[in-house]
Amino acid sequence: xxxxxxxxxxxxxxxxxxxxxxxxxxxxxxxxxxxxxxxxxxxxxxxxxxxxxxxxxxxxxxxxxxxxxxxxxxxxxxxxxxxxxxxxxxxxxxxxxxxxxxxxxxxxxxxxxxxxxxxxxxxxxxxxxxxxxxxxxxxxxxxxxxxxxxxxxxxxxxxxxxxxxxxxxxxxxxxxxxxxxxxxxxxxxxxxxxxxxxxxxxxxxxxxxxxxxxxxxxxxxxxxxxxxxxxxxxxxxxxxxxxxxxxxxxxxxxxxxxxxxxxxxxxxxxxxxxxxxxxxxxxxxxxxxxxxxxxxxxxxxxxxxxxxxxxxxxxxxxxxxxxxxxxxxxxxxxxxxxxxxxxxxxxxxxxxxxxxxxxxxxxxxxxxxxxxxxxxxxxxxxxxxxx
Ligand code: SF4
Numbered sequence: 001x002x003x004x005x006x007x008x009x010x011x012x013x014x015x016x017x018x019x020x021x022x023x024x025x026x027x028x029x030x031x032x033x034x035x036x037x038x039x040x041x042x043x044x045x046x047x048x049x050x051x052x053x054x055x056x057x058x059x060x061x062x063x064x065x066x067x068x069x070x071x072x073x074x075x076x077x078x079x080x081x082x083x084x085x086x087x088x089x090x091x092x093x094x095x096x097x098x099x100x101x102x103x104x105x106x107x108x109x110x111x112x113x114x115x116x117x118x119x120x121x122x123x124x125x126x127x128x129x130x131x132x133x134x135x136x137x138x139x140x141x142x143x144x145x146x147x148x149x150x151x152x153x154x155x156x157x158x159x160x161x162x163x164x165x166x167x168x169x170x171x172x173x174x175x176x177x178x179x180x181x182x183x184x185x186x187x188x189x190x191x192x193x194x195x196x197x198x199x200x201x202x203x204x205x206x207x208x209x210x211x212x213x214x215x216x217x218x219x220x221x222x223x224x225x226x227x228x229x230x231x232x233x234x235x236x237x238x239x240x241x242x243x244x245x246x247x248x249x250x251x252x253x254x255x256x257x258x259x260x261x262x263x264x265x266x267x268x269x270x271x272x273x274x275x276x277x278x279x280x281x282x283x284x285x286x287x288x289x290x291x292x293x294x295x296x297x298x299x300x301x302x303x304x305x306x307x308x309x310x311x312x313x314x315x316x317x318x319x320x321x322x323x324x325x326x327x328x329x330x331x332x333x334x335x336x337x338x339x340x341x342x343x344x345x346x347x348x349x350x351x352x353x354x355x356x357x358x359x360x361x362x363x364x365x366x367x368x369x370x371x372x373x374x375x376x377x378x379x380x381x382x383x384x385x386x387x
Pocket of ligand 1: 173176177218219220224225226227229230231232233235236237238239243
């Protein structure tokens with residue numbers, strides 16, 4: 001429907017004036033590709049993982065940056081990327097790193113499964129592939145933590161392969177460019193084919209980065225800057241009064257609420273506070289944290305103090321002088337909201353290693369240096385305040 005009608009309707013019911021007459025209607029992939037690369041050459045940001053135009057990229061650095069950039073913004077990634085490169089400048093060094101050191105270095109970047117897969121992948125590449133990353137999408141896809149988007153991005157940027165790297169940003173840009181009136185989840189194949197048609201043989205890596213750059217800096221989710229966009233004259237959404245209406249939003253399903261209890265256990269004798277390692281699989285898998293109950297969607301699991309005291313006795317292997325703190329911890333994960341009640345207590349006697357499997361004691365000043373996930377940092381802050 002690009003440029004074909006006077007009135008444009010989209011899924012949300014918006015009715016806007018289609019400025020088709022102002023468009024060049026040039027949706028030819030080669031032209032679009034040339035326009036985008038010209039814009040990129042003049043406007044590319046100088047990011048820590050980029051080299052000067054035309055300079056070959058180190059696959060290790062490309063892979064590291066792409067894993068860190070999954071679901072995370074450039075501004076958050078940059079200091080972590082630089083820290084990792086300083087600590088582990090190549091894949092062999094990272095492969096031989098201590099797990100805990102890597103998790104501590106990753107702490108705060110979120111989505112911790114990425115860090116565990118990063119290590120697995122580094123070890124596989126170092127030990128089984130002699131430190132050489134596969135140079136094809138299929139080969140990269142077979143490695144831990146590399147999904148279709150990252151495989152395409154790494155293949156294009158590090159190895160100059162013709163590949164369509166399509167993430168949420170690219171779907172948004174192309175949905176606007178072509179006026180695609182379907183929700184993003186239903187557009188991936190169509191957008192993938194469209195992008196593939198635009199990837200130039202000569203500069204596939206630059207094209208992948210240019211698409212990402214356009215989505216991040218110009219065709220933003222809110223307030224797209226159409227007036228400085230290289231595709232304005234060809235863009236369906238850019239010709240409307242409200243380009244941000246694309247892509248069509250799926251009706252939002254509300255996130256469920258889960259509740260539970262977390263236990264702050266101190267020890268007589270100065271050993272500090274108890275941390276346990278969470279099970280290797282699942283949310284926050286393998287991370288250290290304070291002991292908790294299951295997180296349940298059933299109503300009322302943490303609304304009553306006597307329940308917190310009962311669950312402390314049930315969950316922990318020793319009796320303590322438990323006390324329910326007034327504050328509640330609220331945290332939102334990708335798929336649910338969590339509310340935790342906090343029970344604080346003290347254990348007497350000496351520590352035995354088998355007392356809590358996977359557990360250990362840390363003084364408060366050591367806790368700050370641990371790779372605690374954000375929700376556990378909130379528990380730490382509350383317990384410190386109410387201590
Ligand atoms: S013209 Fe506007 S809506 Fe279209 S691609 Fe450019 S920034 Fe996005």
